Amino acid sequence: MSFTVLMAALVIGHILADFYWQPMSWVNNRNTRHFRAKKLYLHVLVHGVTTALIVTWWELIYGWQDVLRICGATAIVMVTHYLIDLAKSYSSKGVVPFIFDQLAHLAVILLLAIWLSDNSDFFIAVWQWLIAPSTLWVLCGYLLILSPSAVFIRMMLERITAGFSATGSLPAAGQSIGMLERVLMLTFILLDQFAGVGFLLAAKSVFRFGDLSASKDKKLTEYVMLGTLLSVTVTLFIGLAINYLRA
Template identity: 65%
Template sequence: MSFTLLLIALFLAHLVADFYLQPMSWVNERNSQHFRATKLYLHVLTHGIVSFIILALWEFNYGWSELARVVYATLLIMLSHFLIDLAKSYSNKGVIPFLLDQLAHSIVLVMLAVWLTDYDEFYALIWQKLIAIDTLFVICAYILVLNPSSVFIRMMLEKITQGFATSGSIPAAGHSIGLLERGLMLSFILMGEYAGVGFLLAAKSIFRFGDLKASEEKQLTEYVMLGTLLSVSVTLLIGMSTVYLVKLF
């Protein structure tokens, strides 16, 4: 309980300091001036203050009441945040650097939470939650509905439609829409919210209706319907199989 509580508190502190207490002007200055940006140091100081408050409250309520540990942990957060954000300022500012940046911060917070709490609780949590068989089933399900399903659906469409291809679309837009669509549908199925699947399909139909109505190509309508039905069928099969296996084991 203490590990989970501390980790959530540190993560909330990180989100507040990183996304609510950091104006965009600070980010722009860091990206342009790098280690010479005064706002980078101010941002790191903000993280230090917020983290120190969280760590002090936790340490003197649930920890060993050692101020030195609070100071060490705060300094580690500040130093790691400075190095990670400085490295990010030299990147291409895309989605991948952003995700890697947040992942690096999260790893630091997890390591600090493990150090400040009971190691046994952390390892028990990892074993019970992350390595549990139902968790592995769910992970496999999400992996299956993404790229493997995309390959299967594309092969089926090419076989049925004999190479028919849409024109005037954003490159890879259909693939990205399919990934999001199947990911959302699988989430609804695993939560038992089948109404959400219906809502998602209805929303997609509304957006697609205008395009299909305006199009004079019957092939395009059939192509879209085939793709949607194949996507839904594959996701339903994977989702319902996962729910069955989780209950079985």
């Protein structure tokens, strides 16, 4: 319980300090001036103060142990946050550096919460969860609906439509949309929320109706319908199989 409370509080503090209490001008200053950016040090200080307040509050609730733990936790967050943000300032601006940046911060927070709460059994519990058959089958399902399913659906569409391709769309947009669509559908199926699958299909139909009506192209309409139905069929089959295997 104490670990969960501390972890949640630290994550909330990180979100507030990183997104709500950091103006875009600070980010631009860091990206242009790097280690010379004064705003970077101010941002790190905000994270340090936030961490110190959270850890102090947590210590008071769950039994005061040592002020050095608060100082140590604050120093760890400030130093690691400075190094991670500094490294990000030299990277190319995009979604991948952003994801790695946030994952690095969350990893620090996780290790910090484990240390402060003396939760030594955490890694054992995580390892047991990772090697559980149900977890492995779910992982297998998500892997199948991404690249392998995309290849299968593309091959089926090329065979059925004799090489027809929709022009005027973004490169690989259809494949990316299909992958995201199957991830959402599989998630709904694994959670036994089949109504969510119906909602997803209805929402997609609403967005595509205008394009298909305006194009007045029967081949395009059939192509979209075939792609959608193939995607749904493959995902339903995989999802139901995973539910059966992990039962």
